[in-house]
Amino acid sequence: MKIKGKVWKFSKNINTDEIIAARYLNTFDTKELGNHCMEDIDKSFAKRVKSGDIIVAGTNFGCGSSREHAPMAIKGCGVSCVIAESFARIFYRNAINIGLPILVSVEAAKDIKTGDVIEVDAKQGVIYNLTKKKTYKTECFPQFMQEIINAGSLLCWIKNRGL
Amino acid sequence: MGYTITEKIFSRHCSQRKVKAGDFVYTQVDLALGNDITAPIAIDQFKKTGAKKVFDRYKVVLVPDHFTPAKDIKSAMQAKILRDFAKQQKIVHYYEVGRMGIEHALLPELGLVGPGDLVIGADSHTCTYGALGAFSTGVGSTDLAAAWATGHCWFKVPTTLKFIYKGRLNKWVSGKDLILFTIGKIGVDGAIYKAMEFSGPVIKNLAMDERLTMSNMAIEAGAKAGIIEPDAITRSYMASRKAPVKSKQKYLKNDPDAKYEKVIEIDVTDIEPQIALPHLPSNTKAVGKVKNIKIDQVVIGSCTNGRMADLRVAAKILKRKKVHPGLRCIIFPATQAIYLQAMKEGLLEIFVNANAVVSTPTCGPCLGGHMGILAAGERALATTNRNFVGRMGHPKSEVYLCGPAVAAASAVAGKIIHPDAL
Numbered sequence: 001m002k003i004k005g006k007v008w009k010f011s012k013n014i015n016t017d018e019i020i021a022a023r024y025l026n027t028f029d030t031k032e033l034g035n036h037c038m039e040d041i042d043k044s045f046a047k048r049v050k051s052g053d054i055i056v057a058g059t060n061f062g063c064g065s066s067r068e069h070a071p072m073a074i075k076g077c078g079v080s081c082v083i084a085e086s087f088a089r090i091f092y093r094n095a096i097n098i099g100l101p102i103l104v105s106v107e108a109a110k111d112i113k114t115g116d117v118i119e120v121d122a123k124q125g126v127i128y129n130l131t132k133k134k135t136y137k138t139e140c141f142p143q144f145m146q147e148i149i150n151a152g153s154l155l156c157w158i159k160n161r162g163l
Numbered sequence: 164m165g166y167t168i169t170e171k172i173f174s175r176h177c178s179q180r181k182v183k184a185g186d187f188v189y190t191q192v193d194l195a196l197g198n199d200i201t202a203p204i205a206i207d208q209f210k211k212t213g214a215k216k217v218f219d220r221y222k223v224v225l226v227p228d229h230f231t232p233a234k235d236i237k238s239a240m241q242a243k244i245l246r247d248f249a250k251q252q253k254i255v256h257y258y259e260v261g262r263m264g265i266e267h268a269l270l271p272e273l274g275l276v277g278p279g280d281l282v283i284g285a286d287s288h289t290c291t292y293g294a295l296g297a298f299s300t301g302v303g304s305t306d307l308a309a310a311w312a313t314g315h316c317w318f319k320v321p322t323t324l325k326f327i328y329k330g331r332l333n334k335w336v337s338g339k340d341l342i343l344f345t346i347g348k349i350g351v352d353g354a355i356y357k358a359m360e361f362s363g364p365v366i367k368n369l370a371m372d373e374r375l376t377m378s379n380m381a382i383e384a385g386a387k388a389g390i391i392e393p394d395a396i397t398r399s400y401m402a403s404r405k406a407p408v409k410s411k412q413k414y415l416k417n418d419p420d421a422k423y424e425k426v427i428e429i430d431v432t433d434i435e436p437q438i439a440l441p442h443l444p445s446n447t448k449a450v451g452k453v454k455n456i457k458i459d460q461v462v463i464g465s466c467t468n469g470r471m472a473d474l475r476v477a478a479k480i481l482k483r484k485k486v487h488p489g490l491r492c493i494i495f496p497a498t499q500a501i502y503l504q505a506m507k508e509g510l511l512e513i514f515v516n517a518n519a520v521v522s523t524p525t526c527g528p529c530l531g532g533h534m535g536i537l538a539a540g541e542r543a544l545a546t547t548n549r550n551f552v553g554r555m556g557h558p559k560s561e562v563y564l565c566g567p568a569v570a571a572a573s574a575v576a577g578k579i580i581h582p583d584a585l
Contacts, residue, residue, distance in 0.1 A: 013351055017530075017531075017549070017551040018551065018552055021553055021558075022530040022531045022554075025200045025229075026235060026237035027241075028203055028204045040553040041552065041558075060352035060355065060385060063351055065287045065530070066201065066286055067201065067303075068204055068285075068304040069200075088352070088385055089355060089385070093302060093306060094303035094304075094305065097303060097306060097309075098303075144187040144317065155211055155305065158212065159212065
């Protein structure tokens with residue numbers, strides 16, 4: 001599966017309160033959450049982001065709370081993939097569990113800038129920067145996690161196992 | 164090669180198969196917790212699995228504590244989803260408003276978690292129960308739904324960062340100051356994917372309430388767990404629970420030749436009460452180094468610092484004093500039992516006489532939910548756990564973190580001060 005999109009770059013330690021503020025946690029409607037994605041660090045992000053765009057960030061993306069509303073909000077505003085130098089562990093699990101593609105690549109996360117157009121080949125573990133005409137490698141998922149990704153979500157995975 | 168407590172807990176939940184750090188395991192859990200923010204999604208997902216019943220109605224815990232008593236119509240609808248599910252599934256451990264407390268204070272208080280247990284909760288501060296010698300960790304709603312359906316969860320067994328605290332604790336220095344100091348030292352991603360273990364002579368003598376505070380904030384360094392070897396203090400705490408769970412409690416110890424990723428020694432003798440400045444829990448400083456920072460609101464409570472030990476320290480300082488005019492002080496006993504005990508000890512009277520507000524248990528202001536939201540430009544000093552942008556309200560407000568002694572003294576002074584400076 002290849003994903004192509006325009007990049008929105010964020011810094012390190014982007015926390016789940018910034019991804020979706022607690023005042024919006026009284027719903028779990030993906031579209032509504034998406035309307036407020038990243039609101040407290042970039043008020044107009046949710047309005048300007050286009051379907052298929054890609055988030056690129058520094059280390060520890062998604063730190064803080066366990067709210068699954070965070071990857072849901074990212075999905076809800078149309079973002080197709082998140083690339084970071086590293087992810088906080090609960091966010092990482094949540095994204096995989098709900099089928100939001102996420103990739104770890106230090107070189108890509110450091111080099112890619114806002115506005116770059118990139119193409120991600122998750123299966124091959126390669127990111128192409130079409131703006132800069134550069135190629136980066138991503139870290140492979142452990143085999144166990146790849147099974148969940150292949151199944152599409154955690155729930156599909158447990159269903160495939162017969163619960 | 165020996166095993167860490169973490170490896171031993173995972174091993175005993177994997178049908179005695181010996182597991183080591185780095186192994187992926189798909190294992191049974193002893194308890195699976197959700198709240199009014201995370202459980203509605205989990206319930207929705209649970210229904211999609213096609214499962215008719217939860218794996219064990221005694222092992223599912225539901226605590227509506229975040230936006231309760233319901234702060235608005237949408238929150239009331241969320242809480243109702245929990246209530247209806249609990250009724251339909253005959254969940255034994257559903258705690259309604261009036262019996263409810265902040266989940267991570269409530270579960271240990273009730274004896275629902277014990278040493279050797281493996282617990283997941285759809286709340287990042289589930290790591291709190293590490294203080295009891297359990298391996299407990301935060302997960303998302305889908306993981307919770309999967310656990311409710313199957314009784315199992317997948318984990319990568321973490322390596323351990325062992326912290327050894329030595330020396331003599333200074334006056335007013337609490338478990339909160341130790342954990343803030345530690346996070347300041349290693350950073351908000353210093354323990355990412357790892358288990359932190361708190362040990363050494365200082366921890367051996369630390370009361371359970373303060374141990375719970377330390378384990379609670381392990382997640383603020385990115386850790387998967389914040390574990391403490393169970394000992395005599397753990398035994399006496401577990402023995403005094405009103406309804407001890409007859410679970411498979413086991414007092415596990417590290418093998419002498421257990422392998423740690425790193426061992427970090429901290430001499431507490433030089434540690435002063437700590438403050439974490441906006442907007443990360445790792446932006447710590449000794450309180451003495453923070454000058455003339457005026458505050459608009461003080462919050463004392465939360466799953467981090469809303470227990471008896473915290474309220475007693477706050478009351479000691481607020482006794483026969485008044486909260487500074489132009490400042491709001493909001494105090495949250497973490498559970499109904501703590502509220503009642505604080506009432507019996509006369510602490511609530513001290514707080515009200517000091518012009519502080521005492522609230523029913525709720526996570527409320529800690530996450531900017533309700534009961535003390537900040538306006539633009541306002542600054543709060545709180546005994547809570549996070550000071551991210553907009554955490555307690557307006558994105559242009561600020562949160563400083565500290566222990567209960569600094570919070571209470573600063574509430575009187577109107578600015579951040581060392582308790583000795585009052």
